[in-house]
Amino acid sequence: MTIDSLPAEPASATVEVTDARPHLDYYLVGGRVPGTTVEGIVVEEFTRDRDFTTTGLDSAGWTPQAGWWSSASLSRDMRTDPEVLARVVPTTRQEAEDVYRALGGGQLPDETLLRTHFLNHQPIASAPPLRLGPAQPPAGFHERRVYRVLFAKDLRAEQVAALRTAWRTPEAGTSAAGAGASAASGRLDEHGDQFTWDLRRVGHTLAWGLDVTALLATDATVSLGSTVSELTNVLRQHGLIPVTTERFS
Template identity: 65%
Template sequence: MTVVEVVDPRPPLDYYLLLSQRCNRDPAPVVEGIVVEEFTRHRDLSTAGLDSAGWTPTGADWWSSASFSRGMRTDRELLARVVPSSRGEAENAYRQLGGGQLPEEPVLRTYFRDHQPFATAPPLRLGPAQPPTGFHERRVYRVLFAKDLRDDQVASLRTLWQPTDNGTPRSPGSVAAGRREQGGDQFTWEVRRLGRGLAWCLDLVVLLRTDTSAALDATLYGLTDGLRQHGLIPVTTERFS
């Protein structure tokens, strides 16, 4: 009998550690909970909604709250207590807090009970309507992020993307940039601050020569998760063309 392995086409979940509030008696925060999230997306990869679940050792079970997810991105006090993490870090925290073995991702998804839908709108137009010669489509995405980047995190991004940006100069206002070509498709991106410390964004320009969206999906997720691992919290993905 042949065993066929079923591979989940969805990207991995996003994991966060929830720190305790600082106090005068113990100023160093400790991990007191875990938050797991997943964005739902339209066919063009723009954000359709957000699912989340959280766990703390004082609770009876995993809980789901759309208002908590919004607070993670808008409430400064709560935002300061949320730290992006890998699944491995979340597993360690879950075990140390007495939860045992962290459930696998299909099980974690069953704890998503309070879906937060996002308002939808037709793609805005940013840049030329027609793609350059040799490409059949041009797309522009902007991923918005909460929290802030330290100088050392910006330097780490520049080092990380250096092998793929081919010396492409950054445009005014951007702090890091990169470039990649895969299967004839071209991806160019930049990271910049929006407003006076209000948010950060990733701008990704995509020139498609092929008919597959696999490379686009993987690139958009990889860049978003890379910035998440550098300390930012993704808020939404918008499409401008």
């Protein structure tokens, strides 16, 4: 199963959805911002409930001066403090490795070792799924689930256009205007299961939300989690910072 996507750069790519444990998320502190240099890196991983909703966040930061340290407050500030948001940029492990080496850290540890630096867990409150939409799934499906992934930071117009192209968003699919209108959408059919998603501004346009609807005809809970994870990563590649994953049904 694949999800067509584009990285932060203009070149297109195809993201493979696998059953493996998701990789860690990497961020640069400073860098890519005019007039700044890279100060360090941040590594993060969300903890999740069995239904893939977010229950917490683990993180660790590294700078040449302080080495590795863990701070839940830094992860909170990365999502709420405008000054910190402006200085933090999502990146790939490959770029994090290059930065780590260039700043004198040597070889970036593997992800198993990086997780040992997660010492300050940040719990994220969760609640039973809210009911959004019909209670019963359409004929031919045994379950309907709706998730919303919230993101901090913003997208430029050209990044939204790139997502529309990558996800093959139909022109009529985003014709609505105003608050809550879909900016980009996509669809994936896999072994009888159907996944559809819409990206829109939420919270009075202060954040972005990705709404994912899964219609399940099989016992596809693993692929469901992988799909939500890969879609989240596509938006990280475009510069957004995930905040939490909620379930509506």
